[in-house]
Amino acid sequence: MQLLTQTATSNYALKELSEDDASTVIGKFFQRGAEMESGVDQPSARRASHLHQWLLAATLTARVTYSQPQWDFFRASMYPAVIVGVVSGPRRLSLQAARRMALGVLSDTEKRLWKERASEARFLVSFWDHENR
């Protein structure tokens, strides 16, 4: 089980998010949505975009938040993802760092999820392909 075991580190805040990462993707997603809603009117698209960014920030920092941990993903029977976290004491964060950390979790989860699903699908059909050759 070692080859496909993935390790997640805990310090998302220290990661530099690239152009392809979640924050950028989500930012573009909201901007695109705003532009679509407002047609070709660019100034209003920008205003709507700012509104969406404020809404996103408010959502991410809302005091009332509920969540459902994706337990099943972390203990997937066939390709387990082992979380190796460094247990450290509480560390103060700015809201910006907290947001970056949350988006880093999303980005990493997405990457692991797509990789794991494709890998499992290939493994399962390999027996079928072998039998039908």
Place this chain on the structure above:
Amino acid sequence: MIYETVAADRPIRQGDIFRHVPRVDMSLTSLPVVEDDGTREENWQTIELNSEVTAVLSVKSVTGIVITQNCDAQRGEYICLAQVDPFLAVLGEEKQPRNPDKWQSLIIRQAKTNFRLFYLPADETVGFSEPMVADFRIILRVSHIDLENFTDKRVGALDRVAGEHFRESIAHFFRRYAYNEWYSLTKEQFEAYSRRCEEPLEPFPWQK
């Protein structure tokens, strides 16, 4: 094709397809907890048992299909949905099958081997511009009341035939037991099987 449109006031049922469902991701080892005096990074293990915390979490908008059975969907506090994603992307296939024969081969092969996925053909009436799959290993939990107020995001539902296949697929997936399928192989068969796996396997004593 295998979908039907749904009146806005129809109760939520298994097989209903919703767009824009929130999926929350979090890390237990690195959780940004918000308190009166600011935000700090916590490890879930260090947070007191049975306590409640407020945290900054990422939320992604995804498409989902209701897996909760109809009675529970009417009475339960929560409704569960399986995340829906593009079929080829989930399989890691970069190219489309070239013809209908290759398509059917890929679809049937997956249906027979990969029980976590339920195939959903393309149909613009439900907004699927390409074939999709429901993934039973990615479950989204949403408040019943919230989802009831969200029926404008219900783009359709599985029809009767597809619904029957869907419920059987869900039942089959969740009633499986984990077992090592190589237990009955001889030493030589196990070695051949092991070569095909991408991961190291532990032989049973009689296979060593």
